[in-house]
Amino acid sequence: MLIRLAWRNLWRQKRRTLLTAAALALALALSLFMRSLQEGTYSNNIDNAARFATGLVQIQHPEYQESQGIDDLVPKSADFIAPARALPSVSHLLPRLESFALAAGEQRSKGALVMAGVPSLENDYAKLGEKLVAGEFLEDDDNQVLVGEGLAQFLELAIGDEIVLYGQGYRGQTAAGLYRIKGLLRFPVPGLDNQLVYLPLPLAQQLYSTGDLISAWVLHTHTLAQLSDTEQQLKALYPDQAVRDWQDLAPEMAQQILMDKAGGLFMMYLLYGVVGFGLFATLLMMTLERQREFAVMLATGMLRGRLLALVMIESLFIAALGVAMGLLLATPVLLYLAHNPIQMTGDAAQMMLELGWDPILPALVDPGLFLDQIGIVLALLALCLLYPLWRIHRLELVSALKGGAHAR
Structure with a gap:
């Protein structure tokens, strides 16, 4: 009524x-x-x-956030990453190795950020090949490197020239290598363009003597809405590792x-x-x-x-x-x-x-x-x-x- x-x-x-x-x-x-x-x-x-830099989630050594050091690494093995790979919400899985080194040409030298990954996976995930302004992109088993355009200009290097990388490797070993430049990358962020050296992952592991270890596993979900649940699942699957999302990796953003x-x-x-x-x-x-x-x-x-x-x-x-x-x-x-x-x-x-x-x-x-x-x-x-x-x-x-x- x-x-x-x-x-x-x-x-x-x-x-x-x-x-x-x-x-x-x-x-x-x-x-x-x-x-x-x-x-x-x-x-x-x-x-x-996330695709440009950190990924949505990273699995790292628990001490890596504070140290950012080459000694705090995680395994690259298939057994280690198999639980994460089995999650249906995960769309991309990329191994990365990051460290620092002194980069030098014939006359000048400068501190550089060394980043290494699997070129084919990185190109599929972050479209890294689209940032190539000169030369050719890397193969997965390449023994050459890509260099940021700003860094190459500072060191007065060009395609085909050789660049020296010198730093500290795993457990205090000396990291030194001479590599030919295969291509130049241009990034809109000057801090990256002026200091990046990109290597295929096997070449970087050889340089830093890390064996089958990497700095982090980078993960991406199909949708952003799946991120929270995926992060909780990863923390349960990897209780002894640090699982960090993009907010922790990029707090400014x-x-x-x-x-x-x-x-x-x-x-x-x-x-x-x-x-x-x-x-x-x-x-x-x-x-x-x-x-x-x-x-x-x-x-x-x-x-x-x-x-x-x-x-x-x-x-x-x-x-x-x-x-x-x-x-x-x-x-x-x-x-x-x-x-x-x-x-x-x-x-x-x-x-x-x-x-x-x-x-x-x-x-x-x-x-x-x-x-x-x-x-x-x-x-x-x-x-x-x-x-x-x-x-x-x-x-x-x-x-x-x-x-x-x-x-x-």
Whole structure:
């Protein structure tokens, strides 16, 4: 009875009902657009940055985070990595060996970051070959190296020249080698471009005398949403090793995303605040206009609790209508943007291309994101209903029936 009565009451004032629902729908749609684009951009940037540098997760020696040393390594063996490889959420597994060395040409020398991996895997994962500006890319069993363009210019070296690497190897052994330069890499990050020397993994293991040991296993998941569960599974599978995610490996980027997300949430709540005032005014007006109606219903025997329930059901119908309208407006657009991201142009696009990232703004279509926004709409409605319900609860029958006085 209450549900049928509430539904009929809504359409006694069709314009007011539709305007209130439209306000909720607009707020929901705009917040979904903003949050989906924001989260989609974060996911895209995190994925790009992970492929460019750290990966989403790394398995390291427990002391490697503090020491960054060539002595704190993990096995490269198939038996060691087999449990991680069996996880269905893992899309890429790459062994890497990183250390430092003194790089020298005929006349000059400079400290260099030595990075080693399996060239074919790195090219598939990070598109390393696309950063090649001169020469040829490496084979997996190559005995030549790639050098950052900035470092090569400083050392006055070119394709075909030889570069000397000298440093400390595993367990205090001397690491020294003479290698021919096969190609030059150009990175948008000067700190990397000016100091990187890239070697095939077997060649680096020979240089540093590490045997079948590496600095870390780099892992990537199919989607960012799988990262948290995958990290927990890896920690259970490798209790004696350090499992570090991208936030731990790149804390600066994590802080930037957190600050930007806080700004986006502030704008979203500001939007809901504006809509909330309009919704509150509408609900209050609806309550004041119907005081005589409510008084008649109470005078004819309707319990005050059932009257309050009737008003709440009417408000829920308006909220449901607003949510449905908002979802119908936002979902098709977001699905389209998820498969056809917004293409950036101009200087912003050029900057992203130089970083090796796709100049796009993708939308993230996540059920959890939709449920969060619907929950906020319902919470906003509940907050706006508090005062109108209190006015109905305090309604005086005599004053309301006379039509002029207000409830205390």
